Each structure stands twice: as C-alpha cells, then as structure tokens.
Amino acid sequence: MRLSRYFLPVLKENPSEAQIASHRLMLRAGMIKQESAGIYAWLPLGYKVLRRLAQIVHEEQERAGHIPLLMPTLQSADLWRESGRYDAYGPEMLRFKDRHDREMLYGPTNEEMITDIFRTYVSSYKDLPVTLYQIQWKFRDEIRPRFGVMRGREFYMKDGYNFDLTREDALHAYNRHMVSYLRTYERMGLTAIPMRADSGPIGGDNTHEFLVLAQTGESEVFYDARVPELKLGERAVDYDDREQVAGICKEFTTLYARTDETHDVKVFEDQVPEEHRRVGRGIEVGQIFYFGTKYSEAMGAVVTTPDGRKVPVEMGSHGIGVSRLIGALIEANHDEKGIIWPEGVTPFHVGIVNLKQGDSATDAACDSIHAALVAAGLDPLYDDRDERAGSKFATMDLIGLPWRITVGPRGLANNVVELTSRRTGKSEEMSAAAAVARIKEIYAAL
Amino acid sequence: MRLSRYFLPVLKENPSEAQIASHRLMLRAGMIKQESAGIYAWLPLGYKVLRRLAQIVHEEQERAGHIPLLMPTLQSADLWRESGRYDAYGPEMLRFKDRHDREMLYGPTNEEMITDIFRTYVSSYKDLPVTLYQIQWKFRDEIRPRFGVMRGREFYMKDGYNFDLTREDALHAYNRHMVSYLRTYERMGLTAIPMRADSGPIGGDNTHEFLVLAQTGESEVFYDARVPELKLGERAVDYDDREQVAGICKEFTTLYARTDETHDVKVFEDQVPEEHRRVGRGIEVGQIFYFGTKYSEAMGAVVTTPDGRKVPVEMGSHGIGVSRLIGALIEANHDEKGIIWPEGVTPFHVGIVNLKQGDSATDAACDSIHAALVAAGLDPLYDDRDERAGSKFATMDLIGLPWRITVGPRGLANNVVELTSRRTGKSEEMSAAAAVARIKEIYAAL
Missing domain, CATH: 3.40.50.800 (Anticodon-binding domain)
Incomplete structure (x- = not known):
C-alpha cells in the first residue's frame, strides 16, 4: 500500500479526552474516531488490526473444533424473559421497541439466543458435543464509557458456547477453551494469565478471567512471578486428548494468580514464597465459564441420554473481547513515540x-x-x-x-x-x- | 470437516412460512434460523457462505483501490439532522434513546457518518481522491419483512463512498465501482446486469442498479437479450486507466436494460430489434450512485483546490447487499432437490x-x-x-x-x-x- 493512496489521518496533537496511552495512541495514529460516547468508527488502520485479531481468533477456535456461526445484533425481549434476565440485567441493556411496538434489545451477550438455537434443533446425545461461537458486535450501555475501546459501549466480541451431555464433557470443553485462548493470546504477542474469577451475572462455579499485565489495568492482580513465564510455545495440542488438555490447564492454573475479586491473602502467603509474590494491575481480555444447566433448565434445552432419560444439556460460555484486545495490546506495547505492534497483529508487516x-x-x-x-x-x-x-x-x-x-x-x-x-x-x-x-x-x- | 462434528440441522419438511425457493432452501439446509421478523441467525453453513461472499467483495474492492474501514451500527441522531434526513427517513429507521436519553438510531446507511469522518480529517485536494467502504450490519425496519434474507430487517451490506475533487473524478469513481461490481458478481457465478435506475432517497443523477434475472425478482425488467451475454471474463483491468474503465462501462450499459421504474416503451422499441426484446423479473443485488455535492454541501465537507478556492467535495455511494446476495444466488441456482452452489461461493468445495x-x-x-x-x-x-x-x-x-x-x-x-x-x-x-x-x-x- 502506498501511503499517498491510503487514508491515515494521524494527529499531531495529543487529544485531550484520552486518559490512557492506548486511547491516545489509537486516536493519534488514525485508528479510531469517536462517533458517540463509547462508540467508535474503526478507521482503516484500526480496522486492519481488528480483522487480523478476528482472523487469529477464528483460526484458533476452529483448530479447537469449535464451529462458527453468527447471531444477529438485535434480539427479542421474549427470550430474555424465559431465562429471567430481562428484568435482572439493568440499564446496561439497550432496550427499545420496533415500529410494531415489539420489545427488542441490542444483545449484550447471547446465552439465551444460542440456547434457543440449540433446543430448536438438537434433542439427542448423539449430536453432542458441540461448541458454537461467533464474533459479533455487542452493546452494553455503560454509564460512563471511557478509555477508548477498552470500555466502549458498542464492542466486538467472540462468544462461544459449549453443549455437552455430562459435567465431565463440559469441563473438557472448558479446558479446550482455556488452551485455545492461551494460544490465541500468545499468537498476538500477549502474555495473558488465566486467573480464578467471580462469575457475575453469567453464573456458574468454574470461571477464569484472562488478564494482560499493564499498569493501566482496571483490576488489581496478585500472582506468583513464575506464572507470566509460562508459555504454551510450539507444542502440538490434540484438542480431543482430554488428559493433555487438562494437563496444560493444570500447568497454567496451579500457581497462584487471582484478581482482587477472588484474592485470598492467607492462601497467597501460604502458597507463594515471598520472593515470587507480585501485586500489579491487569486488563481483562477474556473470560471462560462453566455454568452447567443454568440456562438449559430455565429454557428447556434437554437431550435424551443413551439410556433414554431426558436431561438438561451441560453448558458453558467463553468470551474474548476482540476490540478491547487492541487497547490491551497497545497498553502492553508502546513507548513515548507511539505503538509497537507485535509481528503477529501488525496492520502492515x-x-x-x-x-x-x-x-x-x-x-x-x-x-x-x-x-x-x-x-x-x-x-x-x-x-x-x-x-x-x-x-x-x-x-x-x-x-x-x-x-x-x-x-x-x-x-x-x-x-x-x-x-x-x-x-x-x-x-x-x-x-x-x-x-x-x-x-x-x-x-x-x- | 466431518459432518459428525459439524452443526448442520437440515429439515425434512418444507417450512410453511417460506414463499420462495431461496427462503425455503436456506431454512431446510440449516443455513439460517429466524429470530424475529426479518432478523436471522446465520447457522454455520449460512455463515460460511456469508464469509465467502464478504471475502470476494473485500478482494475486489481492494483491487479497485478502495480502502476498508468499519463504522459502528449505532449512530447519533444529530448527524442525520445536519443532512435533513432524520425527519425525512420515515419509520424504516429504527430510532431509540440510550440511558442518558440521547437520541440514536441503528444505521440504515452511512452517507452522513462517512461525510463527517471525511470532513474531520480532510481539507485539501492533495488528499484526494479517496474511496472508503465497509461491510457492516444495517437495519431497516421494513413494515412487512419477507422472503427470508432477501428482504430482512437486519442485513449485511457493503457500502462504499467516494470523495473526489471534480465531477470527472467522481464519475471515474462511479465507473470503477461499476467494473469492480461486475467482477464481484462474475466471481460469484452470477450474471448481474447494470440497469439505469431511480435514485430514491439517496439522491443524485447517475445511478445504476445491478439485477440478477430470476422469476421471483421483485422488479420487472426490460432488456436486450444480448446484455446477459456480456462477460468481463479474464481481462486485466487497470483501475487507474480512466479510458479502459469507462470503455467497459459503456460496453455494459449501451444496450437497453432498465427496471420498471425507468422503463421507456418507446426507447425500448426504437433501440431493441424485436427478436432481442426481453421482459422478465430481476433481484436487485447492488446499486451505485453519483450524487455530487448533496451531502458535502449540507454538511460542510469542503476541500481547498490547487488554486486556493474552497469547494464541496464530489461524492457518490455504492452498495452491494451481501446477505441478500445469498438469496439471489439460490434463486438463480437450485432445482427440486436443493441448492446448487457455484464453485466460487460454495460453503464446502x-x-x-x-x-x-x-x-x-x-x-x-x-x-x-x-x-x-x-x-x-x-x-x-x-x-x-x-x-x-x-x-x-x-x-x-x-x-x-x-x-x-x-x-x-x-x-x-x-x-x-x-x-x-x-x-x-x-x-x-x-x-x-x-x-x-x-x-x-x-x-x-x-
């Protein structure tokens, strides 16, 4: 590409509205333009990086055997009434009526819709396991959007959902997601640490967040200094090999690494030798959940078992914040002159x-x-x-x-x-x- | 891909809601699932075709020198007040307020936003010409959505916008779009005929629609039988060569081909020998517009000329209905057993x-x-x-x-x-x- 034929509107001045490096640099480098609070146009350079990240996410999800589809951005309120979340979700959900006065919303996440898709077509254990995912625009009406794409309202996210017959199968899906995420972040040149987390409004027992260490991170994190040294590297992963996949998860989650939400001072001090204890800040770039039958029970997503019983399907959901990742990448890779792209995600080589x-x-x-x-x-x-x-x-x-x-x-x-x-x-x-x-x-x- | 590991929910029965072949076959082949009226989830097989089409559109647009970016789905009402279209657009525009009571809308098209992006960064003829485009989800609140993805409410569309100093430059951009569209459709295995059209709410003098001949088309079309025989074929196109590009456009638009909106019986009978006259139906799969300074004047998008004057920039906009194309492809390629994908767009080879x-x-x-x-x-x-x-x-x-x-x-x-x-x-x-x-x-x- 010749720059004379490209559209790269770099700014000489530091934009006053930007409080953190990634926001400032994305504006200055002509990657984004704010259209409304927390809503950005992705200018050519920014869009190029967004496409590269999405491509890496697709490749690693498909490598793990997960199947891409695409759900619409707008959803009917009815589905969310079935799960009970329509009233529970609060003002972050953007709600409105169409011209026929039907209640709709801009999807902030898709557990309800994917569960409905599943129950429409699948009724037997023979069609399990299946993991479906999408990369799609979502909307959360944050009361105070800030930090550019790090906390935007309209954001691009990969969300995947596994459907399994048993808890063991679902935990294997959980592990598959952990490993595929580790590889995804490594390909992007990021060190993202899986940390035990709170499940929040999604629900469930097992959940890990993936955090990129950065001084501007929104979460305080407590970890063993040996954790960020762990690398998946070039090893061949067979995603059908439960033992191997579980082994990798164990390797990455045995040493202490928690966010402030789940931090336990006593455990930290007992488990981590003093010289390895680290306290820092992190940016969340992904989260995986195992929540069992929470949605399948509420919405009647049942399958017949080999012995003819009907059981609610075991589920989990798993997200990567694709647009937010660009912010995290820049926070972790910049100097006073500008951005320093890792080779795996650079817009131009x-x-x-x-x-x-x-x-x-x-x-x-x-x-x-x-x-x-x-x-x-x-x-x-x-x-x-x-x-x-x-x-x-x-x-x-x-x-x-x-x-x-x-x-x-x-x-x-x-x-x-x-x-x-x-x-x-x-x-x-x-x-x-x-x-x-x-x-x-x-x-x-x- | 092994089918046992894929998600392909084919239906044995003909869905009663589908009136035309493409809608019926997309439902039966497990390509789409309706989520609300005119709003579809793209199941894995459908999504795969959608991605292939988007990839072809990207390749041909980039080959023509056009630059991809991505605008958000939601827009502020203010921009549309500047152009005067906020009130003019009518109930097909989905309008709502966010939690801070700001008026917003789900973009049905993007002339206003792209003009705003342009005027924010460009003020000199030196940065011209530039053509920016995106492929993004849009929403039009059709009163009676039907025919599946052919007339949906949430739809996937390529929209491109050229910015030029002079009318001649803008007409070259118009011609570039015509040729790149012809190549795009040919790669997809479609014969799409450029027909002189009405400009409708976009405005402007020069506009062509691209129509795929199909009995289920929404428009009546009148054309010379020699037009569908024209092929771009393998010829090398230099998109900077104005003469070559204009020559191709002339080749494809000289013989009579019009929709019912612009049809002129007298001209038809004068220009087309009786044995070549054809009347049929067509599906619109794209439209290009040259509208000059309609938006740049209303919104103050001006550039300085080499001799120091300030003039409103010359513009056009150019769209391909990517999700709708899948319907058109199936209408043109099916038999009683099902779909027959052209090799260029098949989900699996x-x-x-x-x-x-x-x-x-x-x-x-x-x-x-x-x-x-x-x-x-x-x-x-x-x-x-x-x-x-x-x-x-x-x-x-x-x-x-x-x-x-x-x-x-x-x-x-x-x-x-x-x-x-x-x-x-x-x-x-x-x-x-x-x-x-x-x-x-x-x-x-x-």
Whole structure:
C-alpha cells in the first residue's frame, strides 16, 4: 500500500479526552474516531488490526473444533424473559421497541439466543458435543464509557458456547477453551494469565478471567512471578486428548494468580514464597465459564441420554473481547513515540520510508522493494509522500510497524538500505534484497 | 470437516412460512434460523457462505483501490439532522434513546457518518481522491419483512463512498465501482446486469442498479437479450486507466436494460430489434450512485483546490447487499432437490459420502481422500454419519455442494470412487487420487 493512496489521518496533537496511552495512541495514529460516547468508527488502520485479531481468533477456535456461526445484533425481549434476565440485567441493556411496538434489545451477550438455537434443533446425545461461537458486535450501555475501546459501549466480541451431555464433557470443553485462548493470546504477542474469577451475572462455579499485565489495568492482580513465564510455545495440542488438555490447564492454573475479586491473602502467603509474590494491575481480555444447566433448565434445552432419560444439556460460555484486545495490546506495547505492534497483529508487516521522494533512483528502489514484498505475500506500507524524513519517521514510529526499511540516495550509492526494528530502535545496513529476505524470514517464522 | 462434528440441522419438511425457493432452501439446509421478523441467525453453513461472499467483495474492492474501514451500527441522531434526513427517513429507521436519553438510531446507511469522518480529517485536494467502504450490519425496519434474507430487517451490506475533487473524478469513481461490481458478481457465478435506475432517497443523477434475472425478482425488467451475454471474463483491468474503465462501462450499459421504474416503451422499441426484446423479473443485488455535492454541501465537507478556492467535495455511494446476495444466488441456482452452489461461493468445495460407515476399508479410503483434499488447501465436508446412503445423498443435494465423491466397498474393490457434479447430475468413476486431482484442478482454475 502506498501511503499517498491510503487514508491515515494521524494527529499531531495529543487529544485531550484520552486518559490512557492506548486511547491516545489509537486516536493519534488514525485508528479510531469517536462517533458517540463509547462508540467508535474503526478507521482503516484500526480496522486492519481488528480483522487480523478476528482472523487469529477464528483460526484458533476452529483448530479447537469449535464451529462458527453468527447471531444477529438485535434480539427479542421474549427470550430474555424465559431465562429471567430481562428484568435482572439493568440499564446496561439497550432496550427499545420496533415500529410494531415489539420489545427488542441490542444483545449484550447471547446465552439465551444460542440456547434457543440449540433446543430448536438438537434433542439427542448423539449430536453432542458441540461448541458454537461467533464474533459479533455487542452493546452494553455503560454509564460512563471511557478509555477508548477498552470500555466502549458498542464492542466486538467472540462468544462461544459449549453443549455437552455430562459435567465431565463440559469441563473438557472448558479446558479446550482455556488452551485455545492461551494460544490465541500468545499468537498476538500477549502474555495473558488465566486467573480464578467471580462469575457475575453469567453464573456458574468454574470461571477464569484472562488478564494482560499493564499498569493501566482496571483490576488489581496478585500472582506468583513464575506464572507470566509460562508459555504454551510450539507444542502440538490434540484438542480431543482430554488428559493433555487438562494437563496444560493444570500447568497454567496451579500457581497462584487471582484478581482482587477472588484474592485470598492467607492462601497467597501460604502458597507463594515471598520472593515470587507480585501485586500489579491487569486488563481483562477474556473470560471462560462453566455454568452447567443454568440456562438449559430455565429454557428447556434437554437431550435424551443413551439410556433414554431426558436431561438438561451441560453448558458453558467463553468470551474474548476482540476490540478491547487492541487497547490491551497497545497498553502492553508502546513507548513515548507511539505503538509497537507485535509481528503477529501488525496492520502492515513493514514500512518503507523514501528519504528523497522524486529522486528517480530512490523512487525506483522503493518501488522494487515494495513489489518484492508484495510478491512474497507480505503487506508493506510505503510512505511515498513528499514529506520531510523526520515527519515520515515520526509517522512510522507512531503507527508502530515492527520493521522499517529506509531508502535514501546516500545508502543507494553504497548499495545499502537501512532495516530498523521499532522495538529496539536498532538499525542495520544491508542490500535491499537482504532486507526483503530478512522480513520474509521474520514473518515466515510466525 | 466431518459432518459428525459439524452443526448442520437440515429439515425434512418444507417450512410453511417460506414463499420462495431461496427462503425455503436456506431454512431446510440449516443455513439460517429466524429470530424475529426479518432478523436471522446465520447457522454455520449460512455463515460460511456469508464469509465467502464478504471475502470476494473485500478482494475486489481492494483491487479497485478502495480502502476498508468499519463504522459502528449505532449512530447519533444529530448527524442525520445536519443532512435533513432524520425527519425525512420515515419509520424504516429504527430510532431509540440510550440511558442518558440521547437520541440514536441503528444505521440504515452511512452517507452522513462517512461525510463527517471525511470532513474531520480532510481539507485539501492533495488528499484526494479517496474511496472508503465497509461491510457492516444495517437495519431497516421494513413494515412487512419477507422472503427470508432477501428482504430482512437486519442485513449485511457493503457500502462504499467516494470523495473526489471534480465531477470527472467522481464519475471515474462511479465507473470503477461499476467494473469492480461486475467482477464481484462474475466471481460469484452470477450474471448481474447494470440497469439505469431511480435514485430514491439517496439522491443524485447517475445511478445504476445491478439485477440478477430470476422469476421471483421483485422488479420487472426490460432488456436486450444480448446484455446477459456480456462477460468481463479474464481481462486485466487497470483501475487507474480512466479510458479502459469507462470503455467497459459503456460496453455494459449501451444496450437497453432498465427496471420498471425507468422503463421507456418507446426507447425500448426504437433501440431493441424485436427478436432481442426481453421482459422478465430481476433481484436487485447492488446499486451505485453519483450524487455530487448533496451531502458535502449540507454538511460542510469542503476541500481547498490547487488554486486556493474552497469547494464541496464530489461524492457518490455504492452498495452491494451481501446477505441478500445469498438469496439471489439460490434463486438463480437450485432445482427440486436443493441448492446448487457455484464453485466460487460454495460453503464446502466437495462432499465425501461414505456408503458403508464402519467398514474399515471404506472408512480408511474416505479418511485418506479427506486428508488429501485438506492438504491441498481445500475444504471438504465428509459425511461420516451412520446413515443410509439415500439420506446422505439427499443431504448433499439439499446443501448443494458442487461436487461429490462417493466411496463404497464395491467401487473400492475395483479401485474406483465416483465423482458427481451436482449441477449436471453426471457421475464418473475414477481412482480416488484422480478424483482429488480433478477437484484440485477445478478450484485452481477459479
């Protein structure tokens, strides 16, 4: 992509309404524009990251055997009366009437609708297990939306629902979700720690939140310093292997890690050697729940068992805040100059800066680097504007592409360009071909 | 994908509420479930097609140089007061208040919001031209939603907006949209004819609708029989080449093709030789508009010209009904047994039917065909259920995968499987390897 043909409205000034880094940087980097309180338009650069995150979530959910579908944003109030949550939900649920005076709402979550879909079509244990999920826009009418996309009203979320015959099966689904979430966050370059949590309005006994450590996090967190060191890494996971999946969950949840909601000072001090005790702040980027038959009983979602009995189906629900993740990613990856995208989620793989636009040799070198990267299936952003070098560097630093190739007449005279890491700031001179080869290697390794 | 692990709730009975083939078949094939009048959940098979269509739309828009972003579903009423459309729009606009009593609406279209985004960031001709588009859920509170996703209330639509300095530039954007739409529909296996249309509430002089010929279409159409024969085909299009793009538009719009709204009997009879005159019905699947400065003047979206004047920006808007397209595709591609997907949009590339589930040689042959197809980057659906052959065939015919590989013990004894075309019904025996190779070839050619 040539920047002269893109739409990247970066701001020079720090927007006064933004209190935290991610909000400020998303506005400055031209990723979002506020449309109403807590409601954002995703400008091209922001939308690109949102799509990349959604793609990773899809891939990891499908790898775990979960099936994508899509429910509408608007729901009928009737379904929520069946579960008893219509009255219970409070003013965060956006309610209204359509032209025929039917009561409707903008879905804040989908337990009721998915349970209705399930009961409409499934009545036998033979069709179990099944886990259905979607990535869809949701709305919660927060009284004080703030922190940009971190606490917005209209937000993009992955929500998945498992349907199982037995508690054991449902707990395997719970574990599958934990492992698939760990892999999802790792691919995004995030360390998200599963922490025992409260179930809140969803209900249920077993629930973990996933928290990204960040000073601006809304939750206080207490954990063993060895927990953030745990990595799923490259190990092959067979999601049908209950023992392996449960083993990974055990590995990630045995050491102490809790939010302020479930923190127990005595357990913390008993279990964690003093030198490993850590107190910090975290951003919630996902939560998984096992809640058994709470919704299936209320809504009559029953299946016949192999011995002919009818039992309510065992369920859980599992969410990843996709739009919120972008905020968390930036909170965890930025410096005073701007964003620093991990390679797994960067909107463009590499930036190309032309130091002397209009100089025919420099233009030709940039064109050929751009073409070589595109031919390799990569997505470069070429700053071909007629701007000062300093302004081009500032834009690249602000939008945070992990790699930059700088091309100028002086280097070209020696047959070199400069390859710079956004994270370390370190530059290396090499031939254009070597720079392209290096970028290809970096992304091939992901 | 193994069908035993998928969620494909096909219905044996014809649903009584469905009046047209596409609605009936989408319900029967387990593609959609109605949640409220005109509001559907997209079950896994339906969602898969929706994603394929959205992907094609994205690819063709990006190829034309248009930039994707994403606007929220909910909008503030204030913007619509600026353009004067808040009061004009009527009861099809879903309006409501949030918890702070602010007037909001569920966007039925986005001219106001995109014009606001533009005026916020762009003030110079130097940043032109730019075309921004999104694929997003929209809502129109139809008084009588019907025909399934063809006239739903919550619907998925691509809407794009061009911003240009001059009328000539804007007309080039208009032409770019026409050509990119023609290519989009062709890739989907559809013949969609651009017809001169009325501009309706969007406004403007130049507008074409794209209509797919189908007996169940809502519009009466009058056209020269040579028009549906026109094909864009494989020709290379350079979207920056105004002459080429305009030439293609001329090629597709010179012969007579109009809807009942703009039909002129005299012109029809004068221009079209009697043997070429056709009257039929069509389904609208897209519309493009050039409306000049209607919104930019009302909303103060002005840019400075090279000679320092300030002029309102020239605009147009351009839509493809993505969810509705699925209905149109099925209306144009079905028989009494079910859907017949064109290869470009099929949810799975090929079905595998195991005639004797549990027979170890047959199971092994199916597994190995499945694995070979997946390894080739294809997406097969393997019916591994313990069902009668007749029931498996009926399901495959209903859901309409274009190709089926049938594997049974008798064929395997002769080292053959059967490859069947859904469209022609013709079968051929060949080795499993040859069947896989044939499927690979078919999709590689797309």
